[in-house]
Amino acid sequence: MLDALPDWLATALSHDEWRAVALSLRVSFWATLASLPLGILVAYVLARCEFWGKQALNGLVHLPLILPPVATGYLLLITFGRKGPVGAALDEHLGIVLAFRWTGAALAAGVMAFPLMVRAIRLAIEAVDPKLEQAASTLGASRPWVFATVTLPLILPGVIAGAILAFAKAMGEFGATITFVSNIPGQTQTLPSAIYSFLQVPGGDAKAMQLVLIAIAIALTALFLSEWLGRSVARRIAGS
Amino acid sequence: MSLSVSIRHSFGAFSIDVGFEAPTGVTALFGRSGSGKTTVINAVAGLLRPQSGHVTLDGRVLFNSDTNAFTPVHRRRLGYVFQEGRLFPHLSVRQNLAYGRWFAPREAGSAGDHVIEMLGIGALLDRRPGALSGGEKQRVAIGRALLARPKLLLMDEPLAALDEERKAEILPYLERLRDETDIPILYVSHSMVEVARLATTLVLIEAGHVVRAGPAAEVLSDPESVPTLGVRTAGASLHAIVAAQEEDGLTRLETSAGRLLIPRVEAEIGARLAIRIPAQDVILSRTRPEGLSALNILPAKVTAVRLGEGPGAIVQLKAGDDLILARITRRSALALELAPGADCFAILKTVSVAQTNVGGAG
Numbered sequence: 001m002l003d004a005l006p007d008w009l010a011t012a013l014s015h016d017e018w019r020a021v022a023l024s025l026r027v028s029f030w031a032t033l034a035s036l037p038l039g040i041l042v043a044y045v046l047a048r049c050e051f052w053g054k055q056a057l058n059g060l061v062h063l064p065l066i067l068p069p070v071a072t073g074y075l076l077l078i079t080f081g082r083k084g085p086v087g088a089a090l091d092e093h094l095g096i097v098l099a100f101r102w103t104g105a106a107l108a109a110g111v112m113a114f115p116l117m118v119r120a121i122r123l124a125i126e127a128v129d130p131k132l133e134q135a136a137s138t139l140g141a142s143r144p145w146v147f148a149t150v151t152l153p154l155i156l157p158g159v160i161a162g163a164i165l166a167f168a169k170a171m172g173e174f175g176a177t178i179t180f181v182s183n184i185p186g187q188t189q190t191l192p193s194a195i196y197s198f199l200q201v202p203g204g205d206a207k208a209m210q211l212v213l214i215a216i217a218i219a220l221t222a223l224f225l226s227e228w229l230g231r232s233v234a235r236r237i238a239g240s
Numbered sequence: 241m242s243l244s245v246s247i248r249h250s251f252g253a254f255s256i257d258v259g260f261e262a263p264t265g266v267t268a269l270f271g272r273s274g275s276g277k278t279t280v281i282n283a284v285a286g287l288l289r290p291q292s293g294h295v296t297l298d299g300r301v302l303f304n305s306d307t308n309a310f311t312p313v314h315r316r317r318l319g320y321v322f323q324e325g326r327l328f329p330h331l332s333v334r335q336n337l338a339y340g341r342w343f344a345p346r347e348a349g350s351a352g353d354h355v356i357e358m359l360g361i362g363a364l365l366d367r368r369p370g371a372l373s374g375g376e377k378q379r380v381a382i383g384r385a386l387l388a389r390p391k392l393l394l395m396d397e398p399l400a401a402l403d404e405e406r407k408a409e410i411l412p413y414l415e416r417l418r419d420e421t422d423i424p425i426l427y428v429s430h431s432m433v434e435v436a437r438l439a440t441t442l443v444l445i446e447a448g449h450v451v452r453a454g455p456a457a458e459v460l461s462d463p464e465s466v467p468t469l470g471v472r473t474a475g476a477s478l479h480a481i482v483a484a485q486e487e488d489g490l491t492r493l494e495t496s497a498g499r500l501l502i503p504r505v506e507a508e509i510g511a512r513l514a515i516r517i518p519a520q521d522v523i524l525s526r527t528r529p530e531g532l533s534a535l536n537i538l539p540a541k542v543t544a545v546r547l548g549e550g551p552g553a554i555v556q557l558k559a560g561d562d563l564i565l566a567r568i569t570r571r572s573a574l575a576l577e578l579a580p581g582a583d584c585f586a587i588l589k590t591v592s593v594a595q596t597n598v599g600g601a602g
Contacts, residue, residue: 129326131322131324132326132328134287134313134326135320135322135326135328136328136339137287137312137313137314138285138287138313138314138316138319138320138385138394139319139339139343139384139385139388140314140315140317140342140344140388141314141339141343142312142314145314145343146314149339150330153330154329154330236330237329
């Protein structure tokens with residue numbers, strides 16, 4: 001990947017800096033993709049189902065949004081760390097280690113972005129008229145089919161918005177990531193961690209600024225992409 | 241084909257206790273807004289689980305509180321046409337129509353083309369619901385329900401959201417549906433015009449209870465149903481055959497009681513029609529009046545008189561083979577000595593027969 005870059009770009013940034021950008025993109029991509037199905041499910045349950053403990057689930061989903069990120073990172077560390085109850089089991093039975101790996105960074109980013117994703121999708125589901133879903137069920141569609149053929153197509157703009165919001169949040173995640181997986185160049189050093197590192201050394205300001213500009217470019221691209229995708233999907237749904 | 245319904249359900253202080261049988265044809269649930277009609281139809285559909293009772297369709301138990309049986313809505317195979325159409329906005333008309341067929345068991349033959357032709361929606365197939373008029377949306381919604389090959393068609397005020405013109409556009413399609421298919425239809429409405437034109441069986445509901453049920457012609461011509469039907473809208477129907485299209489813009493009909501002239505209707509000579517005669521449009525006379533502008537004077541015999549609590553009275557008359565109602569004052573009823581068996585003449589202004597009161601009669 002690095003070889004394919006134009007010379008001026010490759011020389012503008014050092015190897016480590018490019019690795020930080022590439023790692024951030026990879027972490028955010030997988031964090032978003034892996035949490036999307038769960039995000040849609042949780043949003044649907046919160047929007048359409050009434051059950052005991054709904055407020056507790058809602059609170060749990062929102063916890064990363066209101067807790068200090070360092071606290072979330074610490075909770076992840078004691079749960080998913082090598083000695084944590086979940087982390088130890090994953091290591092023992094599946095050979096999966098999250099702590100101090102890029103996968104752990106993806107988990108931290110996914111958890112931190114989850115409330116934003118769920119909120120966007122939940123709003124979209126609540127905007128779908130349940131009467132349309134009723135009509136589909138009278139026509140013979142079971143609940144999963146109603147979801148797949150009526151609800152999901154209608155909430156697609158909201159799902160896209162939620163996913164891109166989550167991606168942008170994951171790109172910027174710092175506190176929980178650095179607490180859970182540290183700041184190892186090439187392994188867990190994401191874009192924000194790299195900016196932070198440059199700011200800690202004398203004369204690193206210029207490098208930090210370069211990374212900040214890249215972060216701005218990625219964020220704006222994501223924003224325009226989401227606007228464009230959302231509009232074109234909405235147009236297709238409205239059928240005009 | 242028959243539907244048997246008996247349900248009890250309460251929402252706070254309002255309770256519903258409704259039971260009726262719906263044979264083949266159109267069974268209309270008629271009542272004011274808030275009388276519980278929609279609750280009943282939703283219980284039949286399975287969108288609502290009543291607290292107790294049963295719903296049986298052709299011997300198939302859809303709901304029975306004693307045995308705890310409840311068939312979920314998507315397995316009931318009922319077509320449901322809602323007041324607001326509820327077409328899927330992200331699908332084309334063609335895809336909307338195909339939606340239910342997708343889930344219906346594959347049976348020999350396809351009624352698709354026939355339904356599309358019957359409803360006149362062939363030209364709309366590639367459009368989106370957003371680009372349809374209200375009347376077109378409702379016709380597509382009816383087609384979508386029919387193409388799911390339902391065992392029973394449910395219609396909840398399907399015309400209530402449309403203006404008079406659109407209603408007049410759809411009513412003939414519903415009559416064709418009644419006359420050309422053998423699917424029983426449960427039709428909820430608070431419009432006397434629709435009920436009179438479509439219903440073969442009528443169930444009158446008031447405050448969550450059935451006050452009268454039976455063959456539509458019988459219930460509509462019964463003076464005792466008038467308070468529920470509403471004194472301004474009550475009225476029975478005359479059966480007629482189109483005899484001629486006159487040159488002055490009138491249509492001449494033959495009824496069993498005699499000639500009837502009404503404003504021109506587009507119908508072929510020999511077509512069978514049912515003309516709803518609102519009770520308050522009828523004038524009664526004991527002698528054959530002369531020098532009168534009203535063109536329709538039908539000889540009739542009084543069969544029942546119901547004196548109201550206010551100034552009004554309802555007179556039931558036998559005109560030929562049909563029973564019709566006349567709403568007059570108590571004072572006139574007494575002055576004319578109208579009692580069962582009395583001969584009289586029913587006078588009807590030609591122009592008072594509104595186009596929407598003229599329906600096909602199978």
